[in-house]
């Protein structure tokens with residue numbers, strides 16, 4: 001069938017065509033059928049990329065733990081830690097969060113306007129440490145999940161994963177149950193979940209409905225992984241990217257990066273919403289293949305004064321709201337911009 005830009009399907013046709021071009025349709029089916037998928041190393045990148053990512057993680061671990069590489073096994077013996085907020089610690093992370101295959105499948109799960117919520121390095125040593133079975137759904141006051149996923153992850157494996165290696169495990173099909181596991185269920189699945197068997201360089205991708213955990217690491221050495229989590233743009237991110245991104249970082253990356261940083265989201269606003277800010281955001285579908293640096297097209301918007309009431313903007317708002325017949329944008333027929341929350345600004 002010819003996939004055209006049907007407006008009712010919004011950006012799905014454009015994304016679908018690119019996923020097909022990247023030979024990812026089988027992975028997309030696995031996500032739909034089982035709730036997770038594994039990209040083999042050759043679809044993730046060359047050996048030099050895997051090595052550079054591993055080096056970066058080890059370097060950051062040594063810096064944060066104030067030790068040398070040879071000490072790390074001892075430092076993480078019988079333990080594991082999420083090293084948080086690593087995006088700005090090495091340029092390789094900017095490349096990884098824009099990885100076409102990973103971002104493409106993640107956008108399938110959480111929309112082409114998704115934003116980066118966290119970027120971490122996860123280190124685990126030999127011993128009993130393991131992650132309890134859970135779903136990444138983080139609306140804890142809503143244990144019953146929405147139909148659509150709100151968050152999606154990649155785990156970039158930098159060491160081999162198996163049950164013995166303390167690898168990630170999944171409850172295949174659990175994404176369809178659309179609820180968080182009870183403590184009894186988490187206990188049952190701890191040793192019954194399916195362990196991922198995959199070599200270093202693979203990437204595991206899933207949405208926040210899927211139950212997963214990990215096994216204790218019985219083998220020598222460290223388990224190393226980079227975790228990227230992406231959210232829908234209305235959500236609070238786990239890490240402060242919007243607050244810390246620089247104009248230089250926007251300039252050296254393609255336009256999609258600015259959307260990942262969510263810098264042009266008008267909310268939260270004070271007495272005078274900055275509608276112009278949202279208009280500066282990259283519009284429409286942004287190709288997964290776009291690698292052109294944004295250059296001077298973008299800059300981090302200046303912080304306004306939340307307490308200032310701007311009379312001119314106020315008058316414009318009054319005029320718009322006072323028309324006899326006002327309407328909200330039609331979500332079903334026209335092209336809808338992929339910019340965050342544009343539709344909610346009335």
Ligand SMILES: O=C(O)CCC(=O)C(=O)O
Pocket residue numbers: 130131136153155167168212213214227
């Ligand atoms: O590898 C693990 O121990 C669990 C990973 C996990 O829960 C996640 O990335 O969301």
Ligand SMILES: [Fe+2]
Pocket residue numbers: 134135136212
């Ligand atoms: Fe998780």
